[in-house]
Amino acid sequence: MTDKPTQTKESMGVDPYERNWMIVSIFILVLFFGLVTAAGFALGIQVPDAEVRVDPQTLEDSGPFANPGLREIAPGEYEAYVISRQFLFQPRELVVPVGSTVTIYVTAPDVQHGFKIQNTNINMQIVPGQVSKLTYTFEEIGEFPYICTEYCGLGHAAMFGTVQVVEELEEEEEGGSDE
Numbered sequence: 001m002t003d004k005p006t007q008t009k010e011s012m013g014v015d016p017y018e019r020n021w022m023i024v025s026i027f028i029l030v031l032f033f034g035l036v037t038a039a040g041f042a043l044g045i046q047v048p049d050a051e052v053r054v055d056p057q058t059l060e061d062s063g064p065f066a067n068p069g070l071r072e073i074a075p076g077e078y079e080a081y082v083i084s085r086q087f088l089f090q091p092r093e094l095v096v097p098v099g100s101t102v103t104i105y106v107t108a109p110d111v112q113h114g115f116k117i118q119n120t121n122i123n124m125q126i127v128p129g130q131v132s133k134l135t136y137t138f139e140e141i142g143e144f145p146y147i148c149t150e151y152c153g154l155g156h157a158a159m160f161g162t163v164q165v166v167e168e169l170e171e172e173e174e175g176g177s178d179e
């Protein structure tokens with residue numbers, strides 16, 4: 001065997017195996033960079049965003065969390081303000097027509113919670129003092145339960161609500177719900 005490594009200028013004395021691993025490592029870095037870029041810009045996958053800070057003591061006195069719920073900001077576009085607290089979500093139900101794009105803002109007045117909507121990629125950590133925000137387009141009719149995913153106390157398992165995705169919104173009726 002005569003494959004004793006010889007140092008030449010071109011190889012800078014790098015062992016061929018080491019060089020191959022370096023090439024693989026650089027390829028993986030470039031691949032991941034490309035995938036993350038594609039996920040963020042082409043597929044619109046977002047990381048939960050700490051949107052703004054709020055004072056957990058006063059968030060219900062004024063501002064959007066004083067009146068949590070859905071608002072239509074444009075045809076087919078909604079904002080939902082949700083408070084997660086020991087041990088419920090306010091509101092417990094969000095009703096939107098199919099095809100709606102909903103930007104969900106969630107915060108907590110007490111302790112840390114989670115907010116996950118089943119069968120979607122909405123899954124956020126909710127920290128008092130901070131508003132978490134994610135956007136989702138509901139393309140299918142059905143019920144999408146939302147649950148608390150971080151242990152927040154004895155009633156943790158009771159924290160849930162539902163996004164109802166309906167064919168069409170019924171005319172709003174004064175005072176009270178049917179069913």
Ligand code: CUA
Pocket residue numbers: 084085086087112113114148149150151152153156157159
């Ligand atoms: Cu709220 Cu667990």
